[in-house]
Amino acid sequence: MCGIVAAIGIPNAVGVVLDGLASLEYRGYDSAGVAWPENGALRIVRAAGRVSELKSKVETCDTTTPETAMGHTRWATHGPPLERNAHPHVSADGRISVVHNGIIDNYATLKERLTKKGVSFKSDTDTEIVANLVAEQFTGDLLQAVEATLPLLDGTYALVVMSPQCPDMLIVARKSSPLAIGLGDGFTLAASDAVPLIPHTRKVVFLEDGQVAALTAGRCEVRRDGQAVPCIPAEITWSAEAAMKNGYPHYMLKEIHEQPVTLEAMFRNRLRLPRTDDADPEFMLDGLENLSDDYFRGVSRIVLLAQGTAYHACMVGRNLLERTTHIPAYPEYAADFRYRDPILDPSVLVIAVTQSGETMDTLHAVRLAREAGCNVLAVVNVVGSSIAREADGVFYLNCGPEIGVASTKAFTAMIAGLYFLALRLGQVRGTINRQELLRRARDLLGVGARLNGILASDPYIRAIANRYRNAANFLFLGRGTGWPLALEGALKLKEVSYIHAEGYDAAEMKHGPIALVDENMPVLFIALQGRRYDKIIGNIQEVRARKGKIIAIASHDDREIDKLADDVIYIRADSGIMNSICCAVPLQLLAYHIATARGCDVDKPKNLAKSVTVE
Ligand code: F6R
Numbered sequence: 001m002c003g004i005v006a007a008i009g010i011p012n013a014v015g016v017v018l019d020g021l022a023s024l025e026y027r028g029y030d031s032a033g034v035a036w037p038e039n040g041a042l043r044i045v046r047a048a049g050r051v052s053e054l055k056s057k058v059e060t061c062d063t064t065t066p067e068t069a070m071g072h073t074r075w076a077t078h079g080p081p082l083e084r085n086a087h088p089h090v091s092a093d094g095r096i097s098v099v100h101n102g103i104i105d106n107y108a109t110l111k112e113r114l115t116k117k118g119v120s121f122k123s124d125t126d127t128e129i130v131a132n133l134v135a136e137q138f139t140g141d142l143l144q145a146v147e148a149t150l151p152l153l154d155g156t157y158a159l160v161v162m163s164p165q166c167p168d169m170l171i172v173a174r175k176s177s178p179l180a181i182g183l184g185d186g187f188t189l190a191a192s193d194a195v196p197l198i199p200h201t202r203k204v205v206f207l208e209d210g211q212v213a214a215l216t217a218g219r220c221e222v223r224r225d226g227q228a229v230p231c232i233p234a235e236i237t238w239s240a241e242a243a244m245k246n247g248y249p250h251y252m253l254k255e256i257h258e259q260p261v262t263l264e265a266m267f268r269n270r271l272r273l274p275r276t277d278d279a280d281p282e283f284m285l286d287g288l289e290n291l292s293d294d295y296f297r298g299v300s301r302i303v304l305l306a307q308g309t310a311y312h313a314c315m316v317g318r319n320l321l322e323r324t325t326h327i328p329a330y331p332e333y334a335a336d337f338r339y340r341d342p343i344l345d346p347s348v349l350v351i352a353v354t355q356s357g358e359t360m361d362t363l364h365a366v367r368l369a370r371e372a373g374c375n376v377l378a379v380v381n382v383v384g385s386s387i388a389r390e391a392d393g394v395f396y397l398n399c400g401p402e403i404g405v406a407s408t409k410a411f412t413a414m415i416a417g418l419y420f421l422a423l424r425l426g427q428v429r430g431t432i433n434r435q436e437l438l439r440r441a442r443d444l445l446g447v448g449a450r451l452n453g454i455l456a457s458d459p460y461i462r463a464i465a466n467r468y469r470n471a472a473n474f475l476f477l478g479r480g481t482g483w484p485l486a487l488e489g490a491l492k493l494k495e496v497s498y499i500h501a502e503g504y505d506a507a508e509m510k511h512g513p514i515a516l517v518d519e520n521m522p523v524l525f526i527a528l529q530g531r532r533y534d535k536i537i538g539n540i541q542e543v544r545a546r547k548g549k550i551i552a553i554a555s556h557d558d559r560e561i562d563k564l565a566d567d568v569i570y571i572r573a574d575s576g577i578m579n580s581i582c583c584a585v586p587l588q589l590l591a592y593h594i595a596t597a598r599g600c601d602v603d604k605p606k607n608l609a610k611s612v613t614v615e
Contacts, residue, residue, distance in 0.1 A: 002087075002101035002613075003029060003192045004179065006070035006160045008170050009217025010187035010200070014063035017071040020189070020196030022051045025604060029073035030081035034058060035088040035097045036066040037167040042097050046086035067187075067217070068167055070160045072099035075609050078107070079124025088162070089128040091135035092119045096145075096163050098134065100127040101192060102156035102177040103614050110152065126155075134161055143214045146171045147226060150212065156360070156614070158207075160190060170215045174207040177613050178358050178386060181205040183233055186218045193382065194236050195401060203233035206384040234384060238400060252404035252496070252602045256588045257455055262399035262409050263416055263448035263581070271420065271441060280434055281441040283424040287394035291375055293428045300347040302329040303374075305337060305365045307612065309407040309491060310353045310414060315484035316580045317353070317418030324426035324440075334365035335615070344372035352378045353418070355402055355410035356611040357385020366390055379417045381410050395421060404603045405610045406496050408588045411488065412451075412581045419444060419578075443578045450578070454571050454585045461586055464551065464567045465593030471522050474499055475513060475548075476587075477506035478526035479536055481580045485526050489587035496602045497595035506539045519547040524590075525565070528579050529555040540564050551590075553583055 003024030007013040014036050021032055032054040033046030045061065047054040051073065072087035079085040087099040104110070107126035110133065115121070119132050133152055137145040146161050156176035172179055172190050182189035182197030182204050189197050194204050205220060207213060211229065213222045222231040248254035272282040302321055304314035314331035321329040327349075332342075334352070338361060344350075350369040354362050357380040366376050366387055378391035381399055388394045397413040423440055426432035432440075468474075474493055476486035483505040490503035504513055506525070517523065523543045527536045537560075543550055544564060552565040556572045569586045571579075595602045 002075050003073040004070070004099050004101055004158055004160055004190065005192075005196050006099070006170050006172070006190040006215070008068045008168070008188050008215050010067055010184070010189070012063070013067050013069035014058060016189070016200070017069040018051065018055055018058060019199075020191055021054070021071045021073050023196045024073055024192060025051060029075045031076075031083065031086035032071065032073045033086040033088050034069060034071035035162060036063070036069040037162070037164045038066065040164055042090060042094065042162070042164050044088055044090060044097065046083050046088075048081055048083045048086065068162070068170065070097075070099050070162055070170065077103055077614055078126045085123045085125050087125075087127055089123060089125060089131045091131040092121075093135050095138060095165060096131045096135040096161060098127055098131040099160045100130060101158040101613065102175070104129060104153050104157065105155035106153070107155075130157075130159065138163065140165070142166045142169055142171050143212070143223075146173060147212055147223070150175075158192060168216055171212065172207065172215060173212040175209055176360070176363065176386070179207045180384070181207060181213060181215065181220050183220060184218065188215045188218060188220055190215060194238070198236060198238060202236045204236050204384070205231050205233045206389070208389070209386070250404065250592070250596070250603050252406055252408060252592055255402055255404050255409045256585065256592065258399070259409050259412050259585065260448040260451045260455070262413055263451065266398055266413055266416055267420070267445055271445060273438070273441060273445070277435070277438060280427060281438060283420065283427065285395065285424060287396065288377065289393075291377065291393045295375065296349075296425050296428045298347055299327055299349045301349070302327050303337070303342070303344075303348055303350045303369070304329060304331040304353060305334040305350060305362055305369070306331070306353040307334055307359050307361055309411050309488060310355060312484040312488040312491070313411055313414035313418065314351075314353050315487070316415050316481050317351075317422070319481055320419050320422040321425070324422040324432050325429055326431045327425070333361075334359070335361035338365040338368050344369060344374050346373040346375075348374045350374045350376045351418070351421070352376055352380075352387055352391060353414050354378070354387055355381045355397070355407055355414075357382045357387040358611045358613050359387075360613050360615055363387055363390070377421070379414060379421070381413070403610075405605055405608050406492055406591070406602065412584050415581050415584075416444060416447065447578050447581050450572060450582060451585055454582055457569065457586070458589055461569060461589040462593040464569065465590050466597055467567070468522050468549075468551070469594050469597040471499055471520075473516065473521055474501040475516065475521060475523040476501060476503040476526075477509060477523060477539060479506045479532040480530070482506070482526035482528070482532070482536075482583070485580055485583045485587065486524075488584065489524060489591070492588055492591035493594060495605050495608060496591050497598055497600055498605075499594065506536055509539055509542065514542065514546070517543050517546040517548040519549070522549040522551060524551045525553070526583055527552045527554050527558075527561060528571075528583070529558060530579075537564070553586055
């Protein structure tokens with residue numbers, strides 16, 4: 001989605017903004033632009049394509065003096081990704097410039113009114129309307145003009161507004177789209193998330209919905225409804241290095257390899273085993289103070305809300321929650337849930353699962369659930385994100401920034417986080433006995449180390465990937481928790497390699513997908529030993545009979561499967577539900593290596609955005 005960076009009071013402000021935009025590339029975009037005040041007017045440079053193209057254009061300008069600048073990476077919504085639609089946009093009278101993330105729903109009505117007044121537009125965007133509305137209100141006080149404009153806008157926005165007549169001030173505002181403000185010694189920055197701020201400052205204010213702020217050098221005055229509100233910065237602890245590639249060729253590969261560490265870090269200080277087996281493990285939940293044990297005892301139903309990869313984690317989570325808490329649990333696509341008039345009451349616990357904490361559909365579904373009187377527990381990675389702030393309780397995944405557009409480490413962290421919550425709830429409700437609780441708590445603590453063994457087979461998986469790099473289609477099949485894994489394996493492959501891939505419950509195979517199987521169709525089976533193993537072997541036989549190419553993810557001690565499969569990835573997986581986490585890693589590696597063998601840009605797949613902050 002669109003990315004915003006702005007700076008005031010900093011030497012080489014244009015360079016700072018351009019570097020910040022480059023660090024936001026992971027969000028996905030198709031054009032970029034930057035603006036700064038110059039000789040009482042605005043200088044705007046824009047380019048379709050990458051930030052590197054924008055940088056080359058800016059190199060021809062003298063940018064040594066300005067200490068104020070703002071920039072934007074655009075992910076096209078209104079109008080194609082052309083230079084004239086790239087931000088910043090300027091009012092027709094040249095006095096106001098705006099960068100914007102979000103969508104103005106009533107832009108057509110506003111545009112019609114402005115057009116009747118004689119305003120002419122140069123772009124197809126909704127943002128250009130905002131610049132003109134602010135210009136209409138502007139009589140010298142930029143903050144007042146923005147505050148007068150915002151009530152006219154229906155929709156969502158993070159905005160930065162600049163005027164050459166107020167070169168020492170930027171105004172920012174937020175409604176449903178994220179905006180972080182970084183406070184430095186004598187300078188102030190703003191950005192769509194904290195990543196561009198980290199190299200300059202660790203003091204960050206996350207603007208709340210409905211807030212407007214006036215940024216000046218080293219200062220930030222936050223207001224709501226025309227009144228000043230306190231602005232207390234949070235201290236960001238992520239290292240700048242954590243947001244870099246750390247020697248790996250791609251963020252995706254780095255993030256896949258980080259999983260043993262991220263999973264171990266998740267439970268550090270949160271899960272303590274007893275000295276002897278006659279006591280319970282302790283689950284420490286620091287973000288759930290608002291939700292009492294009595295409340296958890298009274299929960300009648302759990303609804304898990306998410307989109308994409310996070311939804312697949314919820315499908316796994318449902319099994320964990322039902323088994324350990326005996327509460328019926330239902331994973332739901334947030335986008336469908338919010339428009340379906342779902343049946344809710346205060347005894348329903350809603351768990352929103354999201355890496356970014358900004359996915360628009362998930363955010364709106366959370367709001368709907370809260371309006372219906374439900375408590376919302378957020379399982380989130382990004383600290384201070386919208387969903388984390390609006391939920392009644394938060395379980396942070398603590399896996400550091402996930403930059404690769406395809407979600408990897410957040411997926412396994414979500415499963416582990418949901419498992420942790422399931423065990424805690426089972427303990428509170430008395431639906432899991434001590435022996436079982438201890439066994440499962442040990443599994444959780446050991447899962448990170450288990451992944452090291454699987455990651456060691458990376459070169460072997462790469463060799464398999466090379467054999468399938470030219471496939472046109474792929475099927476992924478699994479049963480039980482293997483089903484969401486099959487969905488996730490297919491999603492990973494298609495988003496990074498552009499190979500058409502489908503995931504199914506293997507039981508569904510005979511109900512349709514088997515029609516596609518022939519000697520050109522690779523079929524990946526999640527075939528770990530367990531309750532449904534025999535059924536999966538039956539499905540493998542059926543594919544083999546139709547000459548399909550078979551890749552199996554199998555248990556390390558399976559002696560039979562290599563007689564049936566063309567390629568086998570063995571994993572040491574013998575702890576039930578933890579197997580989902582173990583299976584995710586070879587699926588991620590396979591997708592990564594097939595995509596890189598095809599020369600795809602795995603960290604920034606075409607048409608995809610890291611954080612989907614529009615509907
Ligand atoms: C796929 C992927 C997306 C996200 C989805 C939800 O690799 O990354 O499917 O999982 O857009 O995003 P979050 O988790 O930020 O709510």
